Amino acid sequence: MEIDRTDGRSPNQLRPLACSRGILHRSHGSASWSQGDTRVIAAVYGPKAGTKKNENPERACLEVIWKPKTGQSGKEEKEYETILKRTLQSICILTINPNTTTSIIIQVVHDDGSLLPCAVNAACVALVDAGIPLKHLAVSICCCLATCGHVILDPTKLEEEKMKAFAYLVFPNSINSILPEGSSHTKSKQLEDGLVTSVTHGGMSVEDYFHCLDRGRAATARLSDFLRKNLQSQVLGEGSKAG
Amino acid sequence: MGLPNESGDLLSKMDSDASRRLFPLRFYESHLSISTRPDGRPLKSAREAFVGPGDVASADGSAMTKIGSTTMLAAIKMEIMTPSADKPDEGSIAVEFYMPPICSPLVRPGRPAEIAPVISKQLYDTIMSSGMIDLKELSLISGKAAWMVYLDIYCLDADGALFDAALYSAAAAFSFLQIPVVSLSEEGRLTIIPEEGNGNKSDKDVVNKGKRKLTISSLPFSLTCGLHKNYILPDPTSEEETLMETFVTVVLNSSGHLVSLYKPGGPVLAQTSTIQDCIALTRQRMTDLQKSLDEAITEMKVD
Amino acid sequence: MTGKGSATPATYSPSPTSRKGKPPAYKDGDLNWARPDGRGFQQCRPAYFRTGAVNAASGSAYVEIGNTKVIVSVFGPRESKKAMKYSDIGRLNCNVSYTSFSTPVRGQQLDHKEYSSMLHKALEGAIILESFPKTTVDVFALVLESGGSDLPIVISCASLALADAGIMMYDLVASVSVYSLGVNLVIDPISEEESYQDGSLLISYMPSRKEVTQLTVTGEWSTDKINEAMNICLDACGKLGEIMRMCLKEAASVSSEVNLGRPGGRLKGLQGA
Numbered sequence: 001m002e003i004d005r006t007d008g009r010s011p012n013q014l015r016p017l018a019c020s021r022g023i024l025h026r027s028h029g030s031a032s033w034s035q036g037d038t039r040v041i042a043a044v045y046g047p048k049a050g051t052k053k054n055e056n057p058e059r060a061c062l063e064v065i066w067k068p069k070t071g072q073s074g075k076e077e078k079e080y081e082t083i084l085k086r087t088l089q090s091i092c093i094l095t096i097n098p099n100t101t102t103s104i105i106i107q108v109v110h111d112d113g114s115l116l117p118c119a120v121n122a123a124c125v126a127l128v129d130a131g132i133p134l135k136h137l138a139v140s141i142c143c144c145l146a147t148c149g150h151v152i153l154d155p156t157k158l159e160e161e162k163m164k165a166f167a168y169l170v171f172p173n174s175i176n177s178i179l180p181e182g183s184s185h186t187k188s189k190q191l192e193d194g195l196v197t198s199v200t201h202g203g204m205s206v207e208d209y210f211h212c213l214d215r216g217r218a219a220t221a222r223l224s225d226f227l228r229k230n231l232q233s234q235v236l237g238e239g240s241k242a243g
Numbered sequence: 244m245g246l247p248n249e250s251g252d253l254l255s256k257m258d259s260d261a262s263r264r265l266f267p268l269r270f271y272e273s274h275l276s277i278s279t280r281p282d283g284r285p286l287k288s289a290r291e292a293f294v295g296p297g298d299v300a301s302a303d304g305s306a307m308t309k310i311g312s313t314t315m316l317a318a319i320k321m322e323i324m325t326p327s328a329d330k331p332d333e334g335s336i337a338v339e340f341y342m343p344p345i346c347s348p349l350v351r352p353g354r355p356a357e358i359a360p361v362i363s364k365q366l367y368d369t370i371m372s373s374g375m376i377d378l379k380e381l382s383l384i385s386g387k388a389a390w391m392v393y394l395d396i397y398c399l400d401a402d403g404a405l406f407d408a409a410l411y412s413a414a415a416a417f418s419f420l421q422i423p424v425v426s427l428s429e430e431g432r433l434t435i436i437p438e439e440g441n442g443n444k445s446d447k448d449v450v451n452k453g454k455r456k457l458t459i460s461s462l463p464f465s466l467t468c469g470l471h472k473n474y475i476l477p478d479p480t481s482e483e484e485t486l487m488e489t490f491v492t493v494v495l496n497s498s499g500h501l502v503s504l505y506k507p508g509g510p511v512l513a514q515t516s517t518i519q520d521c522i523a524l525t526r527q528r529m530t531d532l533q534k535s536l537d538e539a540i541t542e543m544k545v546d
Numbered sequence: 547m548t549g550k551g552s553a554t555p556a557t558y559s560p561s562p563t564s565r566k567g568k569p570p571a572y573k574d575g576d577l578n579w580a581r582p583d584g585r586g587f588q589q590c591r592p593a594y595f596r597t598g599a600v601n602a603a604s605g606s607a608y609v610e611i612g613n614t615k616v617i618v619s620v621f622g623p624r625e626s627k628k629a630m631k632y633s634d635i636g637r638l639n640c641n642v643s644y645t646s647f648s649t650p651v652r653g654q655q656l657d658h659k660e661y662s663s664m665l666h667k668a669l670e671g672a673i674i675l676e677s678f679p680k681t682t683v684d685v686f687a688l689v690l691e692s693g694g695s696d697l698p699i700v701i702s703c704a705s706l707a708l709a710d711a712g713i714m715m716y717d718l719v720a721s722v723s724v725y726s727l728g729v730n731l732v733i734d735p736i737s738e739e740e741s742y743q744d745g746s747l748l749i750s751y752m753p754s755r756k757e758v759t760q761l762t763v764t765g766e767w768s769t770d771k772i773n774e775a776m777n778i779c780l781d782a783c784g785k786l787g788e789i790m791r792m793c794l795k796e797a798a799s800v801s802s803e804v805n806l807g808r809p810g811g812r813l814k815g816l817q818g819a
Contacts, residue, residue, distance in 0.1 A: 054349070074360075075360040075361070075363050075364040076364055078357070078360045078361055078364070079360070079361045079364045079365065082357070082358075082361045082507060083507040083508065084508075085508070086488075086507045086508030086509055087507065087508030088508070089488070089508060089509070089510070090489075090508045090509050090510045090511075090512075165372070167504070170508070172512065193512075193514045193515060194512025194513060194514060195506065195512060195513040195514075195515075195518070196506075196508055196509075196512055197506055197507055197508045198504050198505065198506045198513075199505055199506075199507070200372075200501070200502075200503045200504050200505070201368055201372050201503070202372045203372055203373060203374060203496065203500045203501065203502045204500065204501055205499070205500055205501060206499075206500075206501050206522055208501075209501050209504060210515070210518075213515065213518075299647050299690070299691065300613065300691060301647050301648075301649065301650045301652075301691070302647050305647075312601035312602070314600075316645075316690070318645075318646075318647040320559075320646075320647060320652045321560075322557035322558060322559045322560065322652065323557060323558055323559075323560050324556065324557040324558075325556075339646075341645075341646075343643055343645075343686070343688045344619070344641060344643070344684075344686035344688075345600060345603065345606070345617055345618070345619035345686045345687070345688045346600065346602060346619075347602050348602065348603070348621045348624070351684075352641040352643070352686070391557045393646075393652055395645070395646045395647060395652075397645055397688075397690075399599075399600065399617060399688075400599075400600045400601055400602050401602055402601060402602055423560065425560050432558070432560075433560050434560050434561070435560045435561055481602070
């Protein structure tokens with residue numbers, strides 16, 4: 001049974017993606033990511049000297065500041081900050097620059113559904129732009145569950161509110177290995193199978209959740225390709241950005 | 244490479260308390276390798292949970308829960324509000340989670356815990372997602388008055404698994420809740436009728452006669468598991484929480500539906516098998532928690 | 547998500563209007579009137595003390611006297627804040643806070659900001675600050691339910707928590723307050739009685755050393771009345787000190803039975819739910 005989506009997309013179709021790097025001049029790294037009408041700008045400052053009070057000085061420390069489009073920062077923003085911080089901590093190599101702090105500032109430009117995944121993607125690109133060492137990229141997607149049990153990817157805000165449940169999922173990006181097939185197989189398999197972050201809203205059955213996971217993981221291949229293409233083309237376009 | 248060996252020898256010589264403070268990770272992993280946890284639990288077992296009525300006199304429903312040493316006190320107060328124009332038949336719930344300075348050495352009076360607003364929001368989302376409360380039941384007079392449920396949860400002792408204990412105490416508080424009977428006065432305000440002698444108030448003034456308890460369709464129960472290397476460790480204590488950085492919180496409701504699967508990042512990636520194990524552990528835990536809660540409810544009814 | 551950013555709507559509590567306008571139970575010049583809970587004028591409420599309520603703290607105590615329930619945790623001695631200057635005696639840091647359900651009306655913020663400094667003054671005379679130089683001892687109190695006579699109960703509970711934490715003190719501090727209502731002196735008032743007081747006297751007393759660490763007087767008092775009130779208070783403090791000492795002895799004897807050496811875990815006496 002086909003789901004009719006208001007903008008005519010198929011259930012597995014993502015909204016048009018757009019990504020640009022280096023849009024802010026003062027920050028060490030910046031990126032803008034938009035999925036359809038949802039647009040988020042991420043800026044990275046760092047590494048700066050010194051860690052915050054309770055943090056381990058033997059590792060680099062990350063700090064996330066989430067700025068909503070309007071109004072003051074409340075509990076929702078604090079939750080997003082915590083989720084984003086832990087997600088990015090898992091992809092950064094924290095032992096390379098110990099006793100430093102890297103600040104990531106997220107500014108919501110427009111929220112039309114799928115806000116947290118957009119922010120994760122933007123933050124990831126901004127970190128690459130700033131040259132922070134990463135283990136792998138993180139690609140993020142939102143999967144919705146309709147009442148009939150179908151899984152829909154990348155919902156708009158209206159769709160999110162109407163749906164029974166939705167899940168924000170973050171996966172490591174798919175691997176384009178230059179090594180021949182079979183070598184280091186287990187490690188890459190683990191990476192491909194892994195889930196970095198999951199935040200769900202609304203109740204769903206356990207099987208439905210695993211369907212969402214599968215669909216989401218399948219979509220990450222497309223997102224990873226888009227990311228790779230985007231990052232490569234911009235690197236070729238600019239000279240080295242020293243400092 | 245003299246240093247690691249030295250510390251290895253030092254570890255075997257010094258007593259357990261010192262090694263616990265100086266080399267916490269090594270101390271911990273030495274326990275894991277013999278399939279036990281420092282507090283003596285087997286690897287996959289969660290701490291025992293206690294639940295009881297909270298004895299808060301000014302609250303309409305209250306509960307106290309204890310998971311290991313983590314203690315939570317939840318209190319529900321109901322106040323009257325005017326419902327919003329686009330939802331005239333619905334009341335509202337406000338959840339607030341407090342970590343007062345008594346609960347943990349990391350919280351200071353001027354510096355509130357960072358995790359408190361996050362847990363507040365998580366609790367609110369979980370309670371709304373689980374469908375435990377039907378907001379339409381909170382309506383009193385359509386368009387004019389509805390119940391505003393203030394749920395305040397105070398952490399009295401923080402020793403890991405804060406969200407689990409808080410959610411359990413919220414579920415218990417809603418189960419113990421007694422909605423006060425209100426009547427409409429001449430000025431249009433609703434006031435509580437005292438229990439004894441409603442002689443001069445005629446029955447038709449009473450707005451919600453007979454609706455003393457909320458119908459709770461299904462209670463959510465949760466279990467937080469820490470992921471460390473290849474181990475899944477349910478119900479971590481605060482000491483374990485500082486060593487592990489990856490946590491998965493699974494919330495199931497009594498009908499077996501997944502209310503929430505919350506994994507906020509962390510260095511360990513969760514494989515599908517890991518997630519399935521966590522869900523299975525949560526199901527087990529849910530039966531225990533539900534049993535304790537049912538016993539507490541029947542005890543309260545007897546009183 | 548719906549509800550984001552919308553301010554919580556204004557609500558009111560449906561409880562019957564507060565008893566502020568209610569006249570006191572006695573009339574001027576009346577010598578014999580009954581207290582709302584039926585106690586005699588010189589009778590204190592029965593007290594229930596328990597130490598070791600909070601595992602995360604170095605020492606803690608829980609007190610329930612009538613309807614007033616208080617938990618106090620003591621952390622320390624621990625590192626002072628970096629901003630503080632060097633000091634060769636220890637520092638004491640106190641904080642008293644209320645839960646939102648401590649009063650019948652939610653969020654009715656009682657004006658008790660001075661309780662933290664009053665707690666500090668009551669305790670600092672009793673603690674041997676020289677025993678922990680350069681460090682700070684933090685005493686945090688949370689009033690779960692306020693049923694009258696909050697501050698004296700917080701002070702007594704705090705000194706019990708300090709003893710549980712092993713902080714060196716000259717003696718336990720027991721604290722009691724006496725209110726003058728009309729011509730009578732009433733000890734250990736409940737909140738109703740507190741609201742129509744003519745004067746109050748609060749004493750924090752070290753029973754074994756017979757020394758007063760804090761004396762607070764408000765309202766109008768004649769010399770005879772003050773003397774009488776002080777005698778009543780000191781007597782009650784002595785009895786309260788006895789109860790506190792018994793509680794500590796019990797706690798110590800229980801834990802010495804259970805604490806048979808400590809393998810990695812913490813067996814700190816069996817605390818029921």
